[in-house]
Amino acid sequence: MPKSKFQQKLIVFTAPSGAGKTTIVRYLLNTYDFLGFSISATNRKMRDGETDGKDYYFLSTEDFKEKIHAQEFIEWEEVYKDQYYGTLKSEIERLWDLEKTIVFDMEVNGASVIKEKYGDQVHVVFVKPPSLEVLVERLKNRKTESEASLRKRIKRVKRELSFENSFDYVLVNDVLDTTLKEAEIITESFIFGKLIE
Numbered sequence: 001m002p003k004s005k006f007q008q009k010l011i012v013f014t015a016p017s018g019a020g021k022t023t024i025v026r027y028l029l030n031t032y033d034f035l036g037f038s039i040s041a042t043n044r045k046m047r048d049g050e051t052d053g054k055d056y057y058f059l060s061t062e063d064f065k066e067k068i069h070a071q072e073f074i075e076w077e078e079v080y081k082d083q084y085y086g087t088l089k090s091e092i093e094r095l096w097d098l099e100k101t102i103v104f105d106m107e108v109n110g111a112s113v114i115k116e117k118y119g120d121q122v123h124v125v126f127v128k129p130p131s132l133e134v135l136v137e138r139l140k141n142r143k144t145e146s147e148a149s150l151r152k153r154i155k156r157v158k159r160e161l162s163f164e165n166s167f168d169y170v171l172v173n174d175v176l177d178t179t180l181k182e183a184e185i186i187t188e189s190f191i192f193g194k195l196i197e
């Protein structure tokens with residue numbers, strides 16, 4: 001007998017790096033108590049301002065590979081050469097135990113795997129930058145990346161943009177305020193069944 005009417009749902013925000021999905025996800029998490037962020041594991045270096053166990057579970061490469069071997073991930077991806085990211089099965093259980101709707105920030109391959117595994121339980125939103133040029137500018141302005149890392153990211157972007165039509169909704173991130181309002185509507189309509197006008 002289920003202890004409540006809680007429905008196990010997931011919302012994935014996916015996009016090329018720099019399209020603004022992290023800003024959208026943070027905004028929604030601040031707006032809705034019923035959402036919980038899926039903290040991914042990664043072996044990449046922690047950036048200034050990031051916290052272990054909040055932004056990511058920062059693991060050594062060895063630990064990450066051990067977890068792959070032990071099948072502890074729902075999905076994982078070598079997003080850039082030698083940089084691994086993945087969703088731990090234990091993370092999904094942790095958030096559903098708290099009766100949260102799980103929000104993900106992940107690249108397109110991971111989003112496809114989650115869609116395949118969870119079907120109608122998941123809503124995948126593809127966040128699209130207004131143009132490739134704007135995206136490259138945003139990545140450069142971020143200033144968290146070295147030149148080499150920036151090049152790797154830009155190379156990947158073009159392939160990622162081709163995924164636009166594979167998901168449930170395309171959210172164009174042009175004017176941020178408008179995007180955030182639209183993200184609210186998408187979230188509420190998926191969770192409460194409200195119609196998008």
Ligand code: 5GP
Binds near residue numbers: 044075079085086110
């Ligand atoms: P960043 O290094 O900028 O934090 O993340 C790089 C990319 O990895 C972003 O597109 C981010 O959304 C993606 N990413 C973060 N966590 C995961 C995850 O658990 N699985 C997958 N497949 N991608 C992830």
